[in-house]
Amino acid sequence: MKQRLDQLMLKELIELSCGDTSVLIEQGENPTMEESMKAASHILAEYKSIASPVQARMDLSDKEKSTKLTIKERCARIAMALCQSGKADDAREILVAMGIGEEHLKTEDAILARCQSVIGEVEYERQRMAEYNAKRAAKQNGVDDVRHSWYAEIASVMSSLKVPVEMHINACVYANLVHQAVERNKAMAKMPPMAGLFM
Numbered sequence: 001m002k003q004r005l006d007q008l009m010l011k012e013l014i015e016l017s018c019g020d021t022s023v024l025i026e027q028g029e030n031p032t033m034e035e036s037m038k039a040a041s042h043i044l045a046e047y048k049s050i051a052s053p054v055q056a057r058m059d060l061s062d063k064e065k066s067t068k069l070t071i072k073e074r075c076a077r078i079a080m081a082l083c084q085s086g087k088a089d090d091a092r093e094i095l096v097a098m099g100i101g102e103e104h105l106k107t108e109d110a111i112l113a114r115c116q117s118v119i120g121e122v123e124y125e126r127q128r129m130a131e132y133n134a135k136r137a138a139k140q141n142g143v144d145d146v147r148h149s150w151y152a153e154i155a156s157v158m159s160s161l162k163v164p165v166e167m168h169i170n171a172c173v174y175a176n177l178v179h180q181a182v183e184r185n186k187a188m189a190k191m192p193p194m195a196g197l198f199m
Contacts, residue, residue: 001031003039005046006172013047013171014150016040018143050175052182066129069122072098076118083111091115157181 002008002024008016012023021036024043031039048055075094083091092105095114105111154165157174160181165174 001025001029001035001039003042004172005043005050005175006170008043008171009168010154010165010171010174011167013043013174014147014167017044017150018146047171047175050172051178053179062129066126069125073119073122076115076122080112080115080119083108083115153178160184 005013008023015023021033021040024036024039025031075098079091079094082088082094088108088111091111092102095105095111095118096102098118100114100118104114157163157177158165161177161184163177165177
C-alpha cells in the first residue's frame with residue numbers, strides 16, 4: 001500500500017482527499033479500512049506540511065491542545081477518586097502539580113470542588129472546539145466542493161508560477177509548487193506596486 005506522498009500523482013491525491021482510498025492500494029493488496037485511513041491521513045498531512053507549513057503547524061497545535069485537555073481531565077478524575085478514598089494529600093499533590101495553588105485545596109470539599117471545576121472547564125473547551133470544527137467542516141460540504149477547491153488551487157499555482165500543471169504530476173512535486181507559489185505571492189505582496197511589472 002502506498003504510504004508516502006511521492007508515491008501518488010496529483011489526480012490520485014485529489015481522489016484521496018475526496019475519500020477514495022482505493023488509490024493507495026497496490027496490486028494484490030487487501031488492507032483493512034483502518035490501515036487505509038491511517039495511510040490516507042498520513043499522506044494528506046504530509047501534503048499539508050509541504051504545501052502549507054503554517055496550516056500544518058496549526059493543525060498540530062489543535063491536536064496537542066486536545067491531548068492536553070484529555071490529560072488534564074484524567075488528572076482531575078484521578079485526584080477526585082483519591083480524595084474520595086481518603087487520600088486527600090495525594091489528590092492535593094496532583095492538583096498542585098497541575099498549577100492549582102495549595103491555598104485553594106485546604107479541605108477535602110475544596111479539593112473535590114476544584115476537581116469538578118477542572119472537569120467542567122475541559123468539557124466546555126471540548127464543546128467549543130467541536131463547534132468550531134463542525135462549522136469548518138460545514139464549509140467543505142461535499143466531494144464536488146473539495147474537488148473544486150483543488151481545481152482553484154491548481155489554477156492559482158499555474159497563474160502565479162506561469163507553469164502548466166498536469167494531473168499526472170508527482171503529488172510531492174505539486175506540493176512543493178504550491179509552497180513556491182504561496183511564497184512568491186507573499187514576496188510580491190511586500191514589493192512596491194511597480195516592482196511587480198518586472199517579475
